[in-house]
Amino acid sequence: MSPTWSGTKAGREREKGNTMKIVVIGGTGLIGSKLVAKLRAAGHEVIAASPNTGVNVITGEGLAEALQGANVVVDVANAPSWSDEEVMNFFTTSARNVLAAEAAAGVGHHVALSVVGTEKLQDSGYFRAKLAQEEAIKAATVPWTILRATQFFEFIGAIADTSTKDGTVVLPPVLFQPQAAEDVAAALADIAVAAPANATEELAGPERFRMDELVQRYLSATGDSRRVVADADASYSGVVLKDEGTLVPSGDSYRKGAVRFADWVSNSAAQPQAKAHYGGASA
Numbered sequence: 005m006s007p008t009w010s011g012t013k014a015g016r017e018r019e020k021g022n023t024m025k026i027v028v029i030g031g032t033g034l035i036g037s038k039l040v041a042k043l044r045a046a047g048h049e050v051i052a053a054s055p056n057t058g059v060n061v062i063t064g065e066g067l068a069e070a071l072q073g074a075n076v077v078v079d080v081a082n083a084p085s086w087s088d089e090e091v092m093n094f095f096t097t098s099a100r101n102v103l104a105a106e107a108a109a110g111v112g113h114h115v116a117l118s119v120v121g122t123e124k125l126q127d128s129g130y131f132r133a134k135l136a137q138e139e140a141i142k143a144a145t146v147p148w149t150i151l152r153a154t155q156f157f158e159f160i161g162a163i164a165d166t167s168t169k170d171g172t173v174v175l176p177p178v179l180f181q182p183q184a185a186e187d188v189a190a191a192l193a194d195i196a197v198a199a200p201a202n203a204t205e206e207l208a209g210p211e212r213f214r215m216d217e218l219v220q221r222y223l224s225a226t227g228d229s230r231r232v233v234a235d236a237d238a239s240y241s242g243v244v245l246k247d248e249g250t251l252v253p254s255g256d257s258y259r260k261g262a263v264r265f266a267d268w269v270s271n272s273a274a275q276p277q278a279k280a281h282y283g284g285a286s287a
């Protein structure tokens with residue numbers, strides 16, 4: 005429930021049943037491009053905002069212009085560099101710039117994508133930066149909804165690559181409930197046209213696995229001969245996971261993706277994969 009929603013321009017548009025202007029920050033990325041396509045298919049005016057389209061949330065270039073008349077902003081940008089300092093700088097600066105531009109433009113809803121378990125992953129610079137991004141959103145004046153998603157299926161190959169030592173993949177046997185990027189985009193499309201929750205929601209896949217087992221299934225299904233070995237002391241994103249439930253939703257009340265792993269992986273050779281793995285070799 006949001007007391008501010010019905011009084012906003014976005015709220016009035018929505019009540020009239022009109023379409024909205026929605027700006028997707030990071031709209032050219034893995035999730036962003038799928039989200040832009042879904043929102044456009046639903047008839048909304050959508051701007052895919054990213055450096056490639058002339059909008060930079062760090063320098064501020066093109067931001068005020070893109071947000072002019074926008075009802076909703078969905079932030080699915082990711083940092084180009086994941087060293088501790090650079091990733092923190094990216095998510096705090098982008099949050100500050102985007103939220104200030106939204107306040108100036110009268111945007112009625114800020115939606116952002118974060119990661120399930122972020123507060124339990126604070127030994128990682130990437131997740132410290134995601135928590136700082138969440139805190140900036142909660143402290144700002146713009147009504148908001150944060151969607152915390154589990155890992156994307158498209159990210160599993162990168163997890164394997166950054167956890168490979170001497171040709172063997174070493175991973176903790178923690179609970180793991182990833183979902184297809186398509187389902188993440190669908191959940192965000194749904195949230196973007198709803199009233200702001202001023203709360204954090206969670207999203208996970210339809211099935212729960214152990215991380216080592218699912219990564220082995222992925223490698224076998226994609227013709228990769230690497231073997232996966234379970235080791236409870238192995239780190240994930242640079243963090244040793246003391247709690248086996250760190251990467252799965254905190255309660256029973258969460259959004260569930262529809263795409264099952266077996267169906268996704270049988271098509272995965274044709275899918276774009278996530279670019280890198282936070283906290284891994286590329287950080």
Ligand SMILES: NC(=O)c1ccc[n+]([C@@H]2O[C@H](COP(=O)([O-])OP(=O)(O)OC[C@H]3O[C@@H](n4cnc5c(N)ncnc54)[C@H](OP(=O)(O)O)[C@@H]3O)[C@@H](O)[C@H]2O)c1
Binds near residue numbers: 056061279
């Ligand atoms: N990987 C996972 O499993 C996972 C799980 C849960 C949540 N998430 C979250 O999902 C979000 C999106 O991830 P993704 O894999 O879709 O990212 P991605 O494919 O790497 O795309 C990143 C996007 O950010 C844009 N961007 C980079 N610098 C920018 C800047 N200065 N100003 C504006 N836009 C900028 C890029 O634009 P250009 O194309 O122009 O460079 C691109 O559109 C991230 O916030 C991440 O934390 C990821």
